[in-house]
Amino acid sequence: MICDDAQIRDRGMAARGRFAPAAPAMLKFLLQGLRRPLTESPPPNDPELAALAASLDQTARKRLGRSLSIRQVDAGSCNGCELEIHALNNAFHDLERFGLRFVASPRHADVLLVTGPVTKNMKEALERTWRATPDPKWVVAVGDCGADAGVFAGSYAVVGGVASVIPVDLVIRGCPPSPTDLLRGLLTLLRT
Numbered sequence: 001m002i003c004d005d006a007q008i009r010d011r012g013m014a015a016r017g018r019f020a021p022a023a024p025a026m027l028k029f030l031l032q033g034l035r036r037p038l039t040e041s042p043p044p045n046d047p048e049l050a051a052l053a054a055s056l057d058q059t060a061r062k063r064l065g066r067s068l069s070i071r072q073v074d075a076g077s078c079n080g081c082e083l084e085i086h087a088l089n090n091a092f093h094d095l096e097r098f099g100l101r102f103v104a105s106p107r108h109a110d111v112l113l114v115t116g117p118v119t120k121n122m123k124e125a126l127e128r129t130w131r132a133t134p135d136p137k138w139v140v141a142v143g144d145c146g147a148d149a150g151v152f153a154g155s156y157a158v159v160g161g162v163a164s165v166i167p168v169d170l171v172i173r174g175c176p177p178s179p180t181d182l183l184r185g186l187l188t189l190l191r192t
């Protein structure tokens with residue numbers, strides 16, 4: 001439909017009339033947003049977590065001569081475990097300040113942190129990732145699913161826990177394990 005100038009003007013006036021009452025409410029909403037702080041206040045330091053992370057870094061430097069590099073592999077999880085692993089590096093925990101590094105390639109990793117029950121679709125990818133990780137390497141099965149497939153055990157799409165596909169050095173149980181559980185597990189691994 002092609003409108004002439006008069007029709008466009010009439011429609012504009014009608015629209016302004018329709019939306020005009022909403023403008024003060026919108027302005028109020030925007031002003032409220034500007035009055036609020038733009039970011040949350042920084043969290044209190046968790047001394048237990050910081051002590052664990054510092055201890056992990058010291059142990060890694062003693063054992064490897066450098067900080068620990070971790071490659072995370074999702075072998076079929078629900079992503080609950082990933083949220084806790086990502087929390088290690090978020091602004092709240094910020095564990096990179098202690099030298100804990102997540103790397104993008106298994107070729108740069110000391111530890112494979114594997115989550116989820118291993119699905120049939122991910123079995124070969126997990127095996128190839130394990131082969132691509134240089135020795136000496138550790139494999140940590142994360143969560144109840146990593147341990148024995150957890151709530152997904154018996155599913156037609158699942159092979160089983162991580163140990164049914166590659167050798168596992170440590171299991172960190174939980175559904176999901178907390179960041180503190182993850183750090184404790186990694187520390188145990190380096191101290192054995």
Ligand code: SF4
Pocket residue numbers: 076077078079080081115116117142143144145146150151174175176
């Ligand atoms: S252990 Fe729990 S949180 Fe982790 S992948 Fe399995 S169901 Fe999800």
